[in-house]
Amino acid sequence: MSVIEVNNLTKYYGKARGIVDVSFDVKEAEIFGFIGPNGAGKSTTIRLLLSLIHPTSGSAKVFGKDVVTHGPEIRRDIGYLPSEVYYYEGMKVIDLLKYSASFYDCDCTERLHKLSETMELEMNRRISDLSYGNKKKVGIVQGLLHSPKLLFLDEPTAGLDPLMQRKFFDLIREENTRGVTVFFSSHILGEVQRLCNRVGIIREGKIAEISDIRSLQQNNYKKVRVMAENLDPAAFNLPGVTNLQTEDGMVHFFFKGDINSVLQKISGVQVNDLTIEEPTLEEIFMHYYE
């Protein structure tokens, strides 16, 4: 079952482009990564799904219901962590969390305290006294405390130290194993790679690619590095080879196609060292942005 269905969703801010003709599906209990550089339309997409803004054309459904007409109902089961967290400055952390909890029909007190403990939140401090990272932690607890079925995380790790990031990822994985669907937007590919099952790549407001994270890595390029004496790089100028470079007697290149053609070439050479590996998402990503 699809938790999110987006059909030809388009948003213009006056004449400025938000997103154009975006379509994708997110299945139940998957972690969907949404990758793109700043200004590509990641936040616009999330804000449309939360009906913070209204689409210019196209439609979107969450839990099978239209986001424009059934907003309040849908948002009962949504947790949202915005990329920039801003809360009522005069409030104490605990008061803000209680205020947030009061919007939902649940007794979230126990969960509230458990989550705050995990994220090491100081409950009696004022929001205005918190650092950026600490505000982000408030955002995480606030987004999770009503046990939502769908989580929107908009660049959630910015401002968190590596230790907190790991705790946060563990938390998200734990939620996910309980069946929570996660929509994870980021421009940091490493973290998407660590967490997500599928990714959508958005570029200048348009979807460039939607793919399984494994097939994105497998079906595409291999990174080949060959170290040998008196190696002629030109020998590897085969069809399917890109980015051919020589460095300290090592030849490296990306290859897409039948790997045997490369292996045949290599077998004719006295090789000192050889690696064939999957490129990182970073490297694939650069390819989409070339």
Place this chain on the structure above:
Amino acid sequence: MSATIYLYELRSRLKSVITWSIALVAIILIFFSIFPGFADQAALLNETMSKFPPALLAAFGLNQVDLSSVLGFFSFIFLFTQLCIAIQAGNYGFGLVSIEETDLTADFLVSKPVSRAQILNSKLLAAITSLVITDVVVWVSSIAAFMLFNADRPYDTHTLILLLLSLLVFQLFFLSLGLVISLLVKRVRSVTPYALGLGFGMYVLSAFSGLEGVSVLETITAFKHFDPNYIIQHVAYNTPLVLLDVAVIIVSLAVSYWLYLRRDIPAVS
């Protein structure tokens, strides 16, 4: 309507309500306390004032006022009360949704499971409650002032009640107008200048309409719709103008709802 939002809004406006209330009580009581001493010489003052250029008197709302009568004297104080209330109501109107947007907390609120209409209902109701609390304070202190400082001169209670009740509609005018303007302009960065501008602007319009005699200008300002001199002289409201006032309120609120339900919440920029 969401009780959660209503209570939050009420609490966050508490300090402002207390401040305005104290200021208004002070204005009314201190001003009124000079009446007993003043009343005896008022006849003299009335005579002196009649020599002033009528335009100047009109600008201060003093052209048809008998300062030696309790109600006449009160009408002068009441004008100041109206001005304060106009600024307060305008302030709440302009800030109703714009403060959350400038502080960027609107994302938090709108992503909760509440509809836009519920948000606006709760916020409006909380603002109106705050204004009514201020009214009650004004009512009580005005009546107390009348009882304490009337210098044994007669006054008509019915007129007084008409004056005091007019505040309810008067402030809705500024609340709804402030709200609709805040939704029409692109972004309200600071609420107070807008509220001061609207309050004083409307007051000045009313003052100038006194200069020109009957003019088109007076039909748009709530200070004329609820002109204390008119109410005292006629012991009644100026019905056509009050209806116009109510029409402005209804149109402003309708347009506000229409705009807010379709509004794109501005993102961090």
